[in-house]
Amino acid sequence: MFRATLVVRSPFASNVAKAIGPEAGREIPRTRAEVHASQGSVTLRLDADDLPALRAALNSYIRWMCVAEKMSETVGDIDG
Numbered sequence: 001m002f003r004a005t006l007v008v009r010s011p012f013a014s015n016v017a018k019a020i021g022p023e024a025g026r027e028i029p030r031t032r033a034e035v036h037a038s039q040g041s042v043t044l045r046l047d048a049d050d051l052p053a054l055r056a057a058l059n060s061y062i063r064w065m066c067v068a069e070k071m072s073e074t075v076g077d078i079d080g
C-alpha cells in the first residue's frame with residue numbers, strides 16, 4: 001500500500017474541501033481518499049494499491065483543488 005498526505009494552506013480551505021469532497025467519496029479503482037478542512041488548510045490523504053494509481057490520483061486531486069481555489073478567488077467564499 002502506498003500513501004500520500006497533502007496539506008494545502010488556503011484562505012478558501014473550506015470551499016476547496018467542499019468542492020473535492022464528493023470526489024473523495026467516489027469509488028476510484030485501486031485508490032481511497034479522505035479530505036478534511038481545518039482552520040486555513042485542506043488535508044488530502046490518498047491510499048493506493050500501487051504507485052501508478054497514487055500518481056494518477058494525486059494529479060487529479062491537485063488539479064481539482066487548483067480549480068476550486070481559482071473559482072473561490074473569482075467568486076468569493078461560499079460560506080459568507
